[in-house]
Amino acid sequence: MSDVEEAVTRAHHEEWARVVAALTRRFGDLDIAEEAAAEAFATAVERWPADGVPANPGAWLTTTAKRKAIDRLRRENKRDDKQKEAWMLYDDPPEHLGAIDDDQLRLIFTCCHPALGMEARVALTLRMVGGLTVPEIARAFLVQESAMGRRITRAKAKIKAARIPYRVPTAEDLPTRLSGVLTVVYLVFNEGYLATGPDTDPVRHDLTAEAIRLTRMVRHLMPDDGEVAGLLALMLLTEARRTARVSAGGELVILDEQDRGAWDAPLIAEGHRLVRERLAAAAAGEAPGRYQILAAINAVHTSARDMRDTDWSQVLALYDQLVRLDSSPVIALNRAIAVAELDGPEVALATVGRLEHRLAGYHAYHATRADLLLRLGRGQESRAAYDKAIDLAGNTAEAAYLTRRRDQLR
């Protein structure tokens, strides 16, 4: 890649959201902002090789995008003349750093607005904040390009028609709304980490990386929020094990069997730093949320030199804390795995059994049962549980692992 291409790519990563956010505030319209930002980047691709990369690419792109937007508004006759005039005459106030950050937060909160459907929030966030193209987002979610385009268009139309405000929520609403934003980025991460579909790579690094990038952006904008730090740590500690988690043959490698030397040490160090930061806050009386606890659990796992070295009582204590915050049966299932390590598979099996009515359709429920039954020497029941888990597993690497385990039982 040439230096100029690299500069364009980097600017796209670093400046896209900033350009879209600034233009949305200026013109009050996501459509105009998106189109003008895309045009500005296309212009950069044309011009930078000849003119050189500008000293401040972000400012250059924002100015260019604003000109493009004004050109477009001039061409358009359908807009109300008065409104047009207001846009033309409006003199930009000097932008200080805080204002730019505020714009990006506004953009994120608007894209993740609770009045939009979850799929729309995810798509809109990836397009407007992440700068992914519609075909890229369509591929990521195995949806037809035209359908993904419609999803994004519909979301933008609703924002305009229902007047969803371009605003950072009030202090009173902020915790709920921020938790909604984190749900969106975590969903992107998990779709990458546990990619589903028969023809998909088991891990979609493009999506996990994008989710981490978005979370870093939110962290930069809201450095004092504990759950943002917690989610970033959770993602980093999970991502650090990505390459060790799938074998060369495309099979899932469980934690117990992973080559811990293949884990990404810098990511783990960064994740541990964040967890320590949150532990200090918790010690000072700040109650941790679910992402912080999940990150702490992952920190325990990634601190152990091998599986036997794992501090399971610490893991269980953290799950006990988590269960009090989140009564989801999936959390209870994961807690049972720690119970198995401490109190043995029989106790864990009884705990897991109580979750059947809520988790009968979840592959991990059957996979956990299969493993516990196997450890108890109940081969036939174990095999039946593996069969169910394989049927329900949507991830190719998980299905391959479960199949091998089952076949070893024959």
Add this chain to the structure above:
Amino acid sequence: MQYLVSVIDDKNNPGSTDRRPAISAFNERLIAEGYWVFAGGLADTDAATVIDNRGEQAVFSDGPFVESKEYLAGVWVWEAPDLDVALKLATEASKVCDRKIEVRPFQ
């Protein structure tokens, strides 16, 4: 910005019938705070009549235009600066009415 705020009841699981005083108090507040444009409770859907005069002759039919378990029990029109304000009010309205609420912007 004006929003049509629909109160939705469910024939299978109707909301409680003692909400009138609470709704009146809520209306007073909407008026005092400048959101209130219009409000009205609706008679039962059995009392509806549909008229179709797109053809040569007007056709009257008895009952609502669509039969469903969920139906419109009443409407408000609110003036609110943006959807966040409307949704906040609607969240309260749902409690006050003990029913689901739909918020839909006018064009």
